[in-house]
Amino acid sequence: MPNTNYLQIADDEASTTISQSVATEGVGFVDGKIVPIAEARIPILDRGFIHSDATYDVVHVWENHFFRLDDHLDRFMNGIDRLHMSIDYTREDIKKILARCVVASGLKSAYVEMICTRGVPDGNSRDPRRCTNAFYAFVVPFSWVATPEEQKKGVRLHISKVERISPQSVDPTIKNYHWLDLVRGQYDAFDADADLAVLTDRHGNIVEGAGFNVFTVKGDTVATPGTGVLKGITRKTAIELCAQLGLAVQERDVPTADVLSADEVFLTTTAGGIIPVRYVNDRKIGNGGSTTSLRLRDLYWEAHRDPRLSVPVSV
Amino acid sequence: MPNTNYLQIADDEASTTISQSVATEGVGFVDGKIVPIAEARIPILDRGFIHSDATYDVVHVWENHFFRLDDHLDRFMNGIDRLHMSIDYTREDIKKILARCVVASGLKSAYVEMICTRGVPDGNSRDPRRCTNAFYAFVVPFSWVATPEEQKKGVRLHISKVERISPQSVDPTIKNYHWLDLVRGQYDAFDADADLAVLTDRHGNIVEGAGFNVFTVKGDTVATPGTGVLKGITRKTAIELCAQLGLAVQERDVPTADVLSADEVFLTTTAGGIIPVRYVNDRKIGNGGSTTSLRLRDLYWEAHRDPRLSVPVSV
CATH class of the missing domain: 3.30.470.10 (Aminotransferase class 4, branched-chain amino acid transferase, N-terminal domain)
Known part of the structure; x- marks a missing residue:
């Protein structure tokens, strides 16, 4: 089945569930x-x-x-x-x-x-x-960090000056409800007329947002923060899919400058999968295209037909 | 009424409420x-x-x-x-x-x-x-950070290596439920055979514990962390009472070394008032006496008779 069909399913499903919710x-x-x-x-x-x-x-x-x-x-x-x-x-x-x-x-x-x-x-x-x-x-x-409609419009990401709670305080790999920093970042994003905020660590590297991980694409290399973040399952899926596409994946510190100079930026989250970002801090990312991100998004939804990953709900 | 009476009231009340709870x-x-x-x-x-x-x-x-x-x-x-x-x-x-x-x-x-x-x-x-x-x-x-019985035995405080969530992430002056770092510190304290943990900031200064502020007494000077902490109401009361006693109060960074070399250490909390600490990290504090802390504790319970501070419960 062509990839666009998967996206179509996603869009239809989204509007159905959101209108009912x-x-x-x-x-x-x-x-x-x-x-x-x-x-x-x-x-x-x-x-x-x-x-x-x-x-x-x-x-x-x-x-x-x-x-x-x-x-x-x-x-x-x-x-x-x-x-x-x-x-x-x-x-x-x-x-x-x-x-x-x-x-x-x-x-x-x-x-x-x-x-x-x-x-x-x-x-x-x-x-x-x-x-x-x-x-x-x-x-x-089902809920979306950015709905398919918002994705079409172009998701705007704000790099917040709020520090994500440090791993020295709370281990981010134990998924937890300590979100006041993320909420503070979210209000910063609203003030900056953006949709979503990504927080930074004490050294100015980006880390994560409210329920999502962040990736940059530069040439054939994809990077995502290696520490100070939840090891998301969609993050894991994205890393596997990048390998399938022959992209190099680096789990490492990602300075703010790398985000602003990236060819593409995308988010990964259980609440919506792989979500291309078009703007960061009012700056259009790369040439505004999201070729790699959209390809990964297609593969992500295709993976939902893989019986090694998708298990029928049955009682 | 003599101060000891107030303490007696506190002790009796505590055992009553705790046994009923x-x-x-x-x-x-x-x-x-x-x-x-x-x-x-x-x-x-x-x-x-x-x-x-x-x-x-x-x-x-x-x-x-x-x-x-x-x-x-x-x-x-x-x-x-x-x-x-x-x-x-x-x-x-x-x-x-x-x-x-x-x-x-x-x-x-x-x-x-x-x-x-x-x-x-x-x-x-x-x-x-x-x-x-x-x-x-x-x-x-009414609940106690350390019960009157535990206070008689001598409260043991553990200085945890866990960092308290930074003010750069979550504003500690907005009282909040982000306690996973405090809980982590508490388990460290149990491992160290202590009763309570105080967390540190990224510079190694002590900050606060689970629901309490910390004070040191050295000669005629009392010190308590000035930033990175909740501005406790019992903390405020203790500062006012220190002034009454002619003690100098410093709200400033309090390095771990200052706690270990203090004459006395005490905690302030709505859940128990002013609580003398006898041991920090297995070390007996000062000469083991708590003259100033106990005097402040007496004054604290006396203040409960002051109509400017205590208002009858009435509907």
Whole structure:
């Protein structure tokens, strides 16, 4: 099937899900039960809320298939372990729960979030070891960091002066909810009339944005920050696809100047896949074309037909 | 009344509330209603949870009086504003809500938390401007960073190598739930057989711990970190009390070495007041006495009888 068809599917699916999306669409999994999303609530005393003491992961479902579910589960289970948490559900239990939630939601394409929190403490204790860790999940319509319509218009990226929370403080490879820096960057982007913000580290290298990794293309070489970022599953997919195209991939520090002088810039995210960026800080990137990015985007959606990566949702 | 009486009150009250404390004690304020704490839940999709996009404050009630409520409200309202959030309740409304919650809880001494979150987004949007910000509150029994019993045994502080999240990333003067670095430090402290951790900044100066500020005493001079920390209300009270005692107070960078060579070290927190530290990194501080810290602790509890600071809970 030609690549444009995949994109067409993406665009149609997007408009369908976005027009339907209201807070009542989707389901949550709380206290071992599947409930409508509008009724899915967590205890106000859960340390996952009042200390953001939690890890999570998001896998997407596209046309009734989970994409790279095992990769997401690897990262999620690892995060739980490294935060000194544990849950009663096994990896296989979680797979079943997520599949049941997707089926219950009735959604063909969806954003599927699994969450492990420190939980509610025993009595009045402030000791995290005295909490019963909790597992939650929810399924909502597929969501886009930049919608296909926004991509057509040309995504505008703002390089924010806000520093991404340092790995010396919070390990970014344990997916977490510490987003106040990202939100601050996002408001900077709005002020600069841009769509999205990428934050920098203390040395002025770019790192990541709100739910996405960033890549530059210069000639036959693709670069993406190697440290200080979440190792995104879409990032991993993009790196694999670059290899297929014979491009060299460098995971390294990426100074702001490299972004501004790149031929192309693209974002990778579970919430939308591979997203070409046309403007950075009001500057048109390269010649404004996105040949490599668009080729990667096509390959990304094609990969959704690969049974090694896409697994049918079944209960 | 002699100072020891105040401490006695503190100790008695603590043992009473702690023995009573179970997850069922207290109340929450959610969706405009007061409910038992065990039923107080927030929507799983609230960005306050899934992006920790929130600010909060904690005021304590001691013997049916709010302590420095106006100071806490000043900080809370400022945080809401600086995060580009707004709520329908006025400052006076919030005072009434909190008082009603305390009365409903039946607690004489309590930990009273007010929260403003980004809220649930409109449909499937990722734009924080399209959220309806939410206000929540809860009242639970008074809680201690270190209980009076632990204080008698001698509180052990661990200087963690984990960096506190930088002000370049998240403004610490907007009280927030980004605690994963503090939790990481806490587990380091447990490994080091200590009770509590204080984190450092990127230059090796101490900054703050999980819900508390840190002070050193050296001769007639008291020092506490001037930047990179929450400007605690108990910190403010301690600074005022030091002035009363004729001590010089320096708000400045406090290198780790200054903590280890101090005559005394104490913590300040709404969750327990002024708490003397006896050991830092396995080293006994000063001569092990805490004359100044204990004097400040007495004055702190005495201040709870000052009508300029303590306001009766009334609805």
